[in-house]
Amino acid sequence: MKSVPQRMTAIDPEVPGGPEVLVPVERPVPLPGAGEVLIRVAAAGVNRPDVVQRLGAYPPPPGVTSIPGLEVAGEVVAVGADVPTEVIGQPMCALIAGGGYAEYAVAPLGQCLTVPAALSMVEAAAMPETLFTVWTNLFERGYAREGETALVHGGTSGIGTMAISLCNLFGVTVIVTAGSEDKVAACRAHGADHAINYKTEDFVERIKTITDGRGVDIVLDMVGGDYVARNIKCMADDGRHVSIAAQGGMLATVPVWEIMRRRLTLTGSTLRARDEAFKTLVADELAGTVWPHVAAGKLKPLIDRTFSLADAAEAHRHMESGAHMGKIVLVP
Template structure:
């Protein structure tokens, strides 16, 4: 085990709710600074991304994986201030962003070195903190499970969410035509401004008919779905033959009824994944892939997350309320200013 340097405090401010509840349970508390174990680094957190699983965990609806800290937060950016056993000494003092199993809503957090990526000069710490969760999710589901490749058309629901805006950005870089859905004309305009090829207001238009019209009846190669429920059979109608349907959330329902013969006749693939429960080896492998394939675009300033709004750590409840209201475009980020 690594020791915390003597020059550092031994306590920190964190958001670690004692019981499930509304945004009001997210109040700053004092916790011991965690100690990095073998293969881990301790990061002085500058910023942490806010994600939908954080909201579900706060409500008591998203069980933590075994061993995960109860402090909220799945992604962060900051500076490495202590090393666990086996970590290269060159990591000390490095600015990094990281995917973590929890603990990001705090002044300090532990991260596996395998899920850390360097923060280049092209990114602010706020931008860096907004990247890992959505980038890991979109990369593994659109490009790996969905096999999207240059020239493909992809339908993404929730086009102005953190996931949606990242899908648009990656699609632009890798030659995809990205169609999105969103809940208002204003959000559709925002998605188009970010690079979506077509944006559909799902409250006023039938997205199945719109996709068929936009693709000349051909349909999409991939659908990235975070709704579930009765969206699934409608999504299948949007797919081209040999298309892939990738589920990443079930905000609209956990059960769906689908026409199996259509799946057979048109050779459709239904797949999906969840990121947080995956083991460290998998997440480290994804980080390596991102370092090779995506990070050069980040370093060049070609890939940046869309930032909706930042809140200080003490206002984490307000950040969650904004996410639940659904008015945001892009990522909501917490910033650490040292409440101690």
């Protein structure tokens, strides 16, 4: 075990509220339990669920720390029972259920991936949450495969930019939506085959034009609400619609006959509440299918900006402004 202090700086708001509740406090350094490692955090990703948690609308699962943060990268400095001591000193990034906004964080070993030389710690910290989410939803639940076409809303988000990268890597044509001409251009520069400004264009009509009336095979939707019925109009026969968030509304009215007539599939998932066994299976799959591309330098997250841990409030203000392209990362 490397030298580890007993106390650490963390962001752990006592009450829900605006970004101003994200102030540095002192907390005990967590102890790794059986099957877990303790990571000295070099960088931590900022994600939309962190904002929702800060507002009091997305509490951590039972038994999980109230410190926000769903992904980290850094050096393993201690291990719990059942973890070989050879892991100490290794650079790892990890998907966690909470605790990332801190100098130290605990992660199940099964949810860790070794950071290859091709990635910086900031890049590694920006990978797990979006990679696990896009892989499980677009490629597993949505069955995206080479030669198909996907529609991804929120093209400039961390999820959107990761979806573009993975579609490029695995031969899926990707159409994204974004809210300004600058963002449309940025999505195209990042590798989107088509990008639609949803504020000035009807994405349903544009997709009919782009696909010659056929429609898309998969929709990855984080809007919900009235977008669901509009997405269905964009789908090809036997298309799959995967919901991963509902920023535009929790309820949708859908045309049941269209779903029946065209054999459409509507599904969705959340990741944070899934158990460790599931996340370990996903990590194993990613290690075999995606991580070799990462190690070869062919897949990197798009980094928008980094902030110090003490400036977590500014990081959240930046995310809520919608001005970012790619990932926002905290650096302790």
